[in-house]
Amino acid sequence: xxxxxxxxxxxxxxxxxxxxxxxxxxxxxxxxxxxxxxxxxxxxxxxxxxxxxxxxxxxxxxxxxxxxxxxxxxxxxxxxxxxxxxxxxxxxxxxxxxxxxxxxxxxxxxxxxxxxxxxxxxxxxxxxxxxxxxxxxxxxxxxxxxxxxxxxxxxxxxxxxxxxxxxxxxxxxxxxxxxxxxxxxxxxxxxxxxxxxxxxxxxxxxxxxxxxxxxxxxxxxxxxxxxxxxxxxxxxxxxxxxxxxxxxxxxxxxxxxxxxxxxxxxxxxxxxxxxxxxxxxxxxxxxxxxxxxxxxxxxxxxxxxxxxxxxxxxxxxxxxxxxxxxxxxxxxxxxxxxxxxxxxxxxxxxxxxxxxxxxxxxxxxxxxxxxxxxxxxxxxxxx
Amino acid sequence: xxxxxxxxxxxxxxxxxxxxxxxxxxxxxxxxxxxxxxxxxxxxxxxxxxxxxxxxxxxxxxxxxxxxxxxxxxxxxxxxxxxxxxxxxxxxxxxxxxxxxxxxxxxxxxxxxxxxxxxxxxxxxxxxxxxxxxxxxxxxxxxxxxxxxxxxxxxxxxxxxxxxxxxxxxxxxxxxxxxxxxxxxxxxxxxxxxxxxxxxxxxxxxxxxxxxxxxxxxxxxxxxxxxxxxxxxxxxxxxxxxxxxxxxxxxxxxxxxxxxxxxxxxxxxxxxxxxxxxxxxxxxxxxxxxxxxxxxxxxxxxxxxxxxxxxxxxxxxxxxxxxxxxxxxxxxxxxxxxxxxxxxxxxxxxxxxxxxxxxxxxxxxxxxxxxxxxxxxxxxxxxxxxxxxxxxxxxxxxxxxxxxxxxxx
Numbered sequence: 001x002x003x004x005x006x007x008x009x010x011x012x013x014x015x016x017x018x019x020x021x022x023x024x025x026x027x028x029x030x031x032x033x034x035x036x037x038x039x040x041x042x043x044x045x046x047x048x049x050x051x052x053x054x055x056x057x058x059x060x061x062x063x064x065x066x067x068x069x070x071x072x073x074x075x076x077x078x079x080x081x082x083x084x085x086x087x088x089x090x091x092x093x094x095x096x097x098x099x100x101x102x103x104x105x106x107x108x109x110x111x112x113x114x115x116x117x118x119x120x121x122x123x124x125x126x127x128x129x130x131x132x133x134x135x136x137x138x139x140x141x142x143x144x145x146x147x148x149x150x151x152x153x154x155x156x157x158x159x160x161x162x163x164x165x166x167x168x169x170x171x172x173x174x175x176x177x178x179x180x181x182x183x184x185x186x187x188x189x190x191x192x193x194x195x196x197x198x199x200x201x202x203x204x205x206x207x208x209x210x211x212x213x214x215x216x217x218x219x220x221x222x223x224x225x226x227x228x229x230x231x232x233x234x235x236x237x238x239x240x241x242x243x244x245x246x247x248x249x250x251x252x253x254x255x256x257x258x259x260x261x262x263x264x265x266x267x268x269x270x271x272x273x274x275x276x277x278x279x280x281x282x283x284x285x286x287x288x289x290x291x292x293x294x295x296x297x298x299x300x301x302x303x304x305x306x307x308x309x310x311x312x313x314x315x316x317x318x319x320x321x322x323x324x325x326x327x328x329x330x331x332x333x334x335x336x337x338x339x340x341x342x343x344x345x346x347x348x349x350x351x352x353x354x355x356x357x358x359x360x361x362x363x364x365x366x367x368x369x370x371x372x373x374x375x376x377x378x379x380x381x382x383x
Numbered sequence: 384x385x386x387x388x389x390x391x392x393x394x395x396x397x398x399x400x401x402x403x404x405x406x407x408x409x410x411x412x413x414x415x416x417x418x419x420x421x422x423x424x425x426x427x428x429x430x431x432x433x434x435x436x437x438x439x440x441x442x443x444x445x446x447x448x449x450x451x452x453x454x455x456x457x458x459x460x461x462x463x464x465x466x467x468x469x470x471x472x473x474x475x476x477x478x479x480x481x482x483x484x485x486x487x488x489x490x491x492x493x494x495x496x497x498x499x500x501x502x503x504x505x506x507x508x509x510x511x512x513x514x515x516x517x518x519x520x521x522x523x524x525x526x527x528x529x530x531x532x533x534x535x536x537x538x539x540x541x542x543x544x545x546x547x548x549x550x551x552x553x554x555x556x557x558x559x560x561x562x563x564x565x566x567x568x569x570x571x572x573x574x575x576x577x578x579x580x581x582x583x584x585x586x587x588x589x590x591x592x593x594x595x596x597x598x599x600x601x602x603x604x605x606x607x608x609x610x611x612x613x614x615x616x617x618x619x620x621x622x623x624x625x626x627x628x629x630x631x632x633x634x635x636x637x638x639x640x641x642x643x644x645x646x647x648x649x650x651x652x653x654x655x656x657x658x659x660x661x662x663x664x665x666x667x668x669x670x671x672x673x674x675x676x677x678x679x680x681x682x683x684x685x686x687x688x689x690x691x692x693x694x695x696x697x698x699x700x701x702x703x704x705x706x707x708x709x710x711x712x713x714x715x716x717x718x719x720x721x722x723x724x725x726x727x728x729x730x731x732x733x734x735x736x737x738x739x740x741x742x743x744x745x746x747x748x749x750x751x752x753x754x755x756x757x758x759x760x761x762x763x764x765x766x767x768x769x770x771x772x773x774x775x776x777x778x779x780x781x782x783x784x785x786x787x788x789x790x791x792x
Contacts, residue, residue, distance in 0.1 A: 070542075070543075073543055074542075074543050074546040074547070075546060075547065075550055076546065171424060171426045172426070175426075175448075175773070178447075179448075248540060249540065249612055251540070252774075255540065255774070256433055257433050257434050257537055257538045257539075257540060257777055258434060258773060258774050258777050260432060260433065342542060342543045343541070343543060343606075344540075344541060344610070344612055345536065345539040345540045345541035345607070345610060345612045345613045345616060346539060346540025346541075346612075346616075346774075347612055347615070347616070348615075348616055348772060348774045348775070349448055349772060349773075349774060350448075350772060351615060351616075
């Protein structure tokens with residue numbers, strides 16, 4: 001029913017028939033003898049590589065942004081030299097530096113796990129990103145249960161982190177890993193529950209549909225404006241997302257003043273940068289997810305105006321606007337996370353646990369119930 | 384060869400970790416139990432660790448996150464400061480005093496100079512020198528407390544206050560640079576006075592600094608000391624009761640944080656402090672247990688924060704009464720100190736910094752002993768650690784505000 005509603009809002013099925021890159025390949029004048037599955041497979045592969053590249057650039061932008069934001073918060077300028085304009089190439093330069101650094105593995109480390117851990121961490125977070133549609137027309141993995149996929153894959157990073165901490169054969173790393181495990185288990189619940197509230201309101205697990213459901217009111221029918229219980233749910237989501245992404249004030253797994261660098265104490269060079277990448281990718285993931293379910297996803301007055309002017313949802317300009325809108329919302333969220341990181345002290349492990357289990361989980365449940373009851377009431381009154 | 388021998392005990396250790404023992408009970412039943420021992424883990428915090436503020440090593444015994452015991456190892460920065468004092472001339476030792484508590488070098492200069500001056504009864508220190516000493520010592524106290532403020536923020540996980548604190552500290556350092564040419568190791572306060580008069584406009588700039596700092600101070604207090612998470616992290620943590628503080632010989636903010644109202648500047652006045660206190664220029668902040676218990680980490684921290692403000696008031700008062708005049712008493716080129724012994728304790732930012740000097744009338748001290756506040760204060764850490772969490776242990780070490788250069792000397 002929701003799918004039909006969303007289709008009705010948009011005037012066409014929310015999911016186009018195939019992956020955008022498959023369509024590009026189909027559109028190209030390829031020789032007849034290439035079988036269809038090769039085209040499909042090639043399209044998916046091409047799409048994944050382009051997607052990975054785009055996400056890597058975004059993550060590098062996040063790193064640069066963090067340095068600039070922290071710099072300006074701390075009365076500094078941040079990087080200014082690399083690349084010329086405001087040190088835009090700093091992340092690239094750092095990447096090259098990290099690639100060239102010596103790759104060290106501690107003598108007592110479990111070499112296999114030590115090798116695999118960063119790959120799992122990075123792989124799972126980029127895997128989760130595949131579930132994101134870039135616009136109504138552009139997507140890579142067709143996910144009707146996109147939220148599940150994102151939550152499931154992004155929590156897999158924990159396994160990588162615990163592996164890294166255990167394999168490093170360092171007590172500080174072990175502490176970091178154990179803290180990560182405890183923290184993520186505690187905050188997975190409120191995170192999922194707080195997401196359940198907008199899911200009730202929007203009635204869909206699919207991100208594209210969720211966005212389409214919020215396209216009324218000239219692109220401003222954002223979920224958070226339609227149900228009062230979504231506001232506390234969003235606050236819970238912010239806290240839980242901070243804990244999930246190991247960001248301050250919940251950066252206990254890598255608490256630099258206590259555990260040296262937590263689970264990544266023994267990592268160096270490019271392997272270390274995988275963890276670093278993961279942190280920013282996770283931030284991007286959580287921010288964009290929040291944007292999809294509370295703040296309209298692709299929808300904004302801009303898309304409202306474009307739609308009013310009669311533009312097709314599947315047109316190139318509209319897709320670009322959608323992509324830009326959701327990215328902008330994501331980066332607002334990232335900026336918020338950075339702002340918090342450079343302002344707040346770190347909480348203690350018992351406080352983290354107390355907050356997760358004793359306060360956030362019941363509150364999130366309350367929000368879910370509230371949001372659901374509000375929807376039911378609306379349904380009773382208006383229909 | 385050496386590799387294989389070093390590996391053997393390790394492997395044994397690893398296998399013993401997972402042994403599964405099985406024995407037959409008298410009833411004939413077989414009993415299974417896994418030999419999974421939960422034993423305390425010993426972790427080395429330091430000598431290279433961000434929480435130890437230098438090369439100190441704290442051996443912490445942990446049961447998971449819970450700290451069950453600790454042992455502080457000192458001596459990684461031992462530089463024989465006291466022995467050097469017995470081998471160089473009186474004035475030559477002055478630069479060495481800069482180097483033990485490198486965050487409060489002015490105070491160290493003053494302590495040593497006062498100890499030597501105590502043995503020279505005919506020496507009179509000009510009033511301008513007294514006031515310049517007081518101004519610089521108090522500015523140095525602010526600079527030192529700013530580091531304590533900033534690094535404690537770092538320990539708790541707030542990085543930004545550190546940079547704010549260093550911005551003001553930078554200004555103080557540039558003020559010192561203007562008056563003595565050095566930014567960290569000043570050797571400015573000499574036996575008999577100070578070695579350089581304030582350059583033109585310097586006192587005015589100090590006044591300007593006081594104006595700016597007063598505004599910033601409120602910001603800093605609200606940003607860190609009154610931050611909710613910060614209070615949650617530090618209140619009720621590392622509580623030192625009054626009697627324990629006295630028993631351990633704690634001094635300075637550590638002592639006052641426990642509610643003992645004792646400050647050498649007021650109780651055994653030196654330089655211009657007696658006069659200033661009578662004029663009401665400063666108060667002695669004492670911990671009150673406002674946010675938690677009396678003598679917890681927050682109290683100690685807040686005493687330091689408040690002391691910065693009191694120091695500003697003191698500097699203001701000095702700026703009001705300072706007049707032109709000579710800056711150093713009559714001191715010969717080669718100082719010969721009359722025979723005798725003297726102990727002078729002054730209020731360093733970290734507590735009582737005592738200098739004991741023993742002269743036989745010659746050019747070189749017979750004995751030069753330093754009673755460092757950090758060295759005494761660090762003793763209490765081992766007592767506070769058991770029963771806290773690992774994160775608390777960092778908060779406790781940070782709240783002692785030690786300078787390793789001075790614990791080890």
